[in-house]
Amino acid sequence: MEHIVIIGNGIAGITCARHVRKLSDKKITVISAESEYFFSRTALMYVYMGHMKWEHLKPYEDWFWEKNRIELKTGFVEVIDFGKKELDFSSGEKMTYDKLVLATGSVYNKFGWKGEDLPGVQGLVSKQDLELLEKNTKNCKKAVIVGGGLIGVELAEMLSTRNIEVMMLVREKAFWNNILPFPEAKMISEHIRSHGVEVKHEIELEEIVADETGRASAIYTKTGEKISCDLVGLCAGVRPNIDFLKNSKLETDRGILVDETLATNIEDVYAIGDCAQLRNPPTHRKRNEAVWYVGRMMGETLAATLAGEVQKYNPGNWFNSAKFFDIEYQTYGRVNPEENKEEQHFHWQHQDGTKAVTVAFNPENKRFLGINTFGIRMRHPVVDRWLNENRDIVFVLQNLRLANFDPEFYDNYEKAIFKSFKG
């Protein structure tokens, strides 16, 4: 029986395993050095905040894997012998495969800052990071978070629940302004501040310094300012976790290079999820998209290929979501942070500073390109259809009510939004 080995038990690897099982009878092994069972990485923050326990992060009960004949192996793969189709574990064990799927995910960025490896300095990506955070915040009074992105704001919220004073250093003019248009980015910055977090913009990290015990005790900004702290959170993005593959025949760039079928340059070896980089991405998508949904979609696609029906990875319209403290964010299609010749923005914001909408459209033919919403939920299937049907912005704003997904009895803002567009 063909043996499919998947390295990584995150959403990409596990989705792939589950769908291979649905579609075929092959032997499946999933290897992880991080956790025995699949868990939802996006929910790590809720364990720290006491909303959930670790067991709640597991989307499947523990008996699920044996019942579905998906073998789980805990271990760290150090070297892959692609010629012999063999994996060498740090424990000295070996395992052979017929087909190999690399779904190794991401690690957080370190940009060579002085002091970045000191105790008390960490990011937040893995289960181990969460455990380390528990230790690092035992007697923590003040934390500095480097980077204003999705993980940065999560970490800020987490630390706030433990009464730790938090300062965020954000390189951009406003929170996540490299992704969000400025008015929205500014609104989120203000919202974060309203939760007692100090947000400093256009400030970057220079170095981290230690006290006499060797723990991080302060940082210096590029402008020379010294800020004392007990914890430094490194949240300046993530990168593919592929260091162990660097000196192999596997072609890599930022991530592992894959073609449309998610195959690498080596036969019978594939890569999916955060660690994969598309050689030829579709025009509306990026080469490397480290989000949950992409991992899941790639896992599904590759499973079909592995089961014998070769499928190309062909993602539809981009979508994503997040929550910044109390403000939910959803996005569909593409909304760039800056307007340009082909993309203009209509922006609406509620006076309470917790709800906003930005619609991107083509100024010439008025075509609807994408939408960001804050504090208002949208129906994915409806917006997705509008994007596929090439609707224009007037149609979208006239029919926005149809796309509303807020709970029953919530206030509606569609009329106000349309009025503001007309006026």
Place this chain on the structure above:
Amino acid sequence: MANSQKNMAITGEAPAALSKTQKISSGIGILGLFILLLALLNVNFPNKTLFLSLSIGLVTLGTVIFAKDLYSGKHAGIKNDGVWFKSMTARGIWAWITGIALTLFYVVLYWLPHFLGLNPEGGNTGLIALFDPLSKLINGGPASQWFVYGTLYTLAIFIFGYKFLLKYRHNRYQRLRTFSVMFFQLGFAFLIPEILVRLNQPYYNPANIWPLNYDLFAGYKLQEFFSAGNLGFFMFVFGLISIFVITPILTYKYGKRWYCSWVCGCGGLAETAGDPYRHLSDKSLFAWKVERWVIHSVLVFVTVMTIAVVYSFLGETPTEFWLTKDVFLGGSAGFLTLLFAAIMIFKRKQLAKDAKYGAIGYLVIILAIIGINYFSGNNNIFFFAGYQLREWYGFLIGAAFSGVIGVGFYPIFGNRVWCRFGCPMAAILGMQQRLFSKFRITTNGGQCISCGNCSTYCEMGIDVRAYAQKGQNIVRSSCVGCGICSAVCPRGVLKLENESTDGRIDSEEVLLGNDVNLMELLNQKAK
């Protein structure tokens, strides 16, 4: 690995601690309860009106200050910080103390009311005497243990309802249904029945529908209704209409939530006083299996029991009244058979296998027993006298299950144990919700990140995430439509809706974002 997991659960002192205001307000509330305790220990307060007011006032004040300190002045939004760190909400020592105290209270209330001071002949003493003035004010007579219980129950729904309103002040669905349960508890469950008693009419709560109200068609109750003139007759007819007309219509339109989380008193207490314990429900597949067998067994039990008591109430000869024992028994058997036949013919495909077998099994058993007794000419239906069956039901289900286990164990097993495993009304509503209703929880395309907040905070133990991450709508008979899954979802994935029944249950893979051909392939292969 096991060790590190354990470590994570016990860390995080900060969100677990009570603030100074919360400690003081807890003290104020406990002082109010202390007055009740003194009364229970037979301290004879000189001015009962004053001390009862003082007690209720202090408990209310304490809870209001506590809630205000906890929620107001903070951002509106989800407030679950530290839930799993706090002793009271994470099965710690305080949870056990509270659980045991509540359980003892229920045991005394149901079986040893004289310990509360109940003395219908020589005048009440103790705790019950403390409530005499209030009872006289409302129903004209001295208090009973049920009056005390009703008062405290209503008080709990109001003060914890206030806390819930503050906690979910950003969510109008949550606020409206909380106002609704407060209204139905105070008006329908507490005042109307007591005032009816004052007017010498039968005790009657129009919102307490058979079979939750298992005594509604008991012989003594029917006797009461029929000797109370037009009003009594109206109550009887309204009782019938409630379960056979109103319930099916509203459940078709809105799902069982119209009752379970908007009207019902058990639901009202669970959603207010029980809200801090909603995450304690068991989410395992095993628990779901147990749930389906237990709740449907209770439904069979109550049906059999009710048929039995009505049977013993009715006469033998058609000259007195057209509805004789024989006609009633035949009619019941016929009705049940038709109902099951209709379900099997029209909704066969939607029933899971074990549900189908269970239903068929139960039907056969009931009909067989009715048949055997009917043809054997035995006057006792089901080999027992009807009243015996009713007594057992009252003891096992009415008291032990719904009271002692249902509420006493809130801090250990969660707030909806009774509603999930025991309530026969919920079983009927649930069956209809599953098969003939417009209600569902819609999953928003591909936006789910499997975080698990929905499943964790589902008081009914539904693994909401299991559906959401597949892009499936949630159509479960046990869902009471509290809307908390939708509220706690950080990505806006869930919405309670009453839409067309077409495409309500979509068991196929519908993940959006991936190319359409692939989804077709997956669906084909899955079939």
